[in-house]
Amino acid sequence: MSTDLRSRYLGLELRNPIVAAASPVTSSLDSLKQLQDAGVAAVVLPSLFEEQLEHEEMATHNLMLAGSELSPEARGFFPEMQNYNTGPDNYLKLIGAAKRALSVPVIPSLNGHTPGGWTRIAKRFEEAGADAIELNIYFLATDPQSTGAEVEKRYVDLVASVSSMVSIPVAVKVSPYFSAMANMAARLAGAGAAGLVLFNRFVQPDILLDELEVAPHLVLSTSDELRLALRWIAILRGRVKASLAATGGAHTAEDALKLLLAGADCVMLASSLLRRGPAHVGALVSGIEKWMTEREYTSVEQMKGSLSQQACPDPAAFERSNYMKALTSYTGDSV
Ligand SMILES: Cc1cc2nc3c(=O)[nH]c(=O)nc-3n(C[C@H](O)[C@H](O)[C@H](O)COP(=O)(O)O)c2cc1C
Numbered sequence: 147m148s149t150d151l152r153s154r155y156l157g158l159e160l161r162n163p164i165v166a167a168a169s170p171v172t173s174s175l176d177s178l179k180q181l182q183d184a185g186v187a188a189v190v191l192p193s194l195f196e197e198q199l200e201h202e203e204m205a206t207h208n209l210m211l212a213g214s215e216l217s218p219e220a221r222g223f224f225p226e227m228q229n230y231n232t233g234p235d236n237y238l239k240l241i242g243a244a245k246r247a248l249s250v251p252v253i254p255s256l257n258g259h260t261p262g263g264w265t266r267i268a269k270r271f272e273e274a275g276a277d278a279i280e281l282n283i284y285f286l287a288t289d290p291q292s293t294g295a296e297v298e299k300r301y302v303d304l305v306a307s308v309s310s311m312v313s314i315p316v317a318v319k320v321s322p323y324f325s326a327m328a329n330m331a332a333r334l335a336g337a338g339a340a341g342l343v344l345f346n347r348f349v350q351p352d353i354l355l356d357e358l359e360v361a362p363h364l365v366l367s368t369s370d371e372l373r374l375a376l377r378w379i380a381i382l383r384g385r386v387k388a389s390l391a392a393t394g395g396a397h398t399a400e401d402a403l404k405l406l407l408a409g410a411d412c413v414m415l416a417s418s419l420l421r422r423g424p425a426h427v428g429a430l431v432s433g434i435e436k437w438m439t440e441r442e443y444t445s446v447e448q449m450k451g452s453l454s455q456q457a458c459p460d461p462a463a464f465e466r467s468n469y470m471k472a473l474t475s476y477t478g479d480s481v
Pocket of ligand 1: 167168169170191192193194255257282319345346347364365366367368371393394395396414415416417418420
């Protein structure tokens with residue numbers, strides 16, 4: 147009997163649960179086609195950033211006010227973006243071209259953190275043919291005067307604003323750094339998020355000792371990072387009215403299987419595609435299918451969430467008691 151690998155995510159039918167996450171691998175039509183040929187079930191385009199949209203508005207403004215200067219932030223930001231995506235017009239063209247060339251769902255990503263006119267571009271994503279939108283809210287609350295309640299409201303308002311502009315589903319990619327993650331997830335779903343993409347991975351700055359400078363430092367993930375999303379997906383499965391996508395640390399078929407058992411509707415890949423190229427998807431999908439056949443699972447839908455917190459025999463394993471158990475069970479093997 148063949149295994150049914152299809153999975154529903156954001157109301158879309160995916161041919162299998164493997165999705166290409168936003169990264170440079172999804173930034174050109176050629177590599178998008180390679181990803182589809184290799185077996186991915188959907189693609190998330192690299193983000194279009196709030197700062198790029200503001201830059202456009204500022205640039206138009208500057209033409210009218212000859213001689214005025216861009217802010218140092220905008221000047222510093224924009225040159226770095228030029229090799230990643232080249233602004234709204236080319237981004238909208240990429241959405242359209244991807245839609246014409248691919249049969250798998252195309253999900254553009256909008257990345258920002260402040261309420262404002264930049265969110266209007268979501269409508270143009272939809273008009274360009276997007277099947278859904280991923281809204282990445284990438285915000286670090288550094289102001290000591292800013293409260294948790296204000297930060298949470300910012301997220302909820304942004305989700306409500308973008309969702310109200312479009313009729314396609316909106317998935318929200320957030321960080322795990324909330325005091326009450328489960329409540330936040332429910333509020334995001336209540337504000338209109340059809341899906342949650344767990345989790346955003348903050349790029350942590352580093353200090354360069356020779357140069358005495360602070361520099362961004364992006365390292366690719368390893369499978370060790372998987373368990374943050376694993377825990378929260380298992381906890382949220384069945385508790386929030388939203389699809390769940392896992393991102394962060396999925397490299398092997400085993401990684402993907404664990405996330406599906408926890409309750410993910412799809413597993414997104416960035417680092418493993420950057421390291422191994424699109425062909426890696428084929429090995430992953432066949433690894434998932436092989437394991438499922440051996441275990442006599444007939445479909446991904448049947449398997450999804452079968453070890454979520456609600457379904458597993460030891461729900462406390464996802465909570466605090468697991469912490470005590472982990473500490474007391476340490477044997478020193480890895481020293
Ligand atoms: C080089 C690079 C560029 C990325 N660009 C984006 C982006 O534009 N928008 C976004 O939401 N995430 C972006 N990400 C994050 C990935 O989509 C993904 O969530 C993260 O890398 C964790 O998954 P991984 O462990 O498979 O790499 C990027 C990641 C990398 C490594």
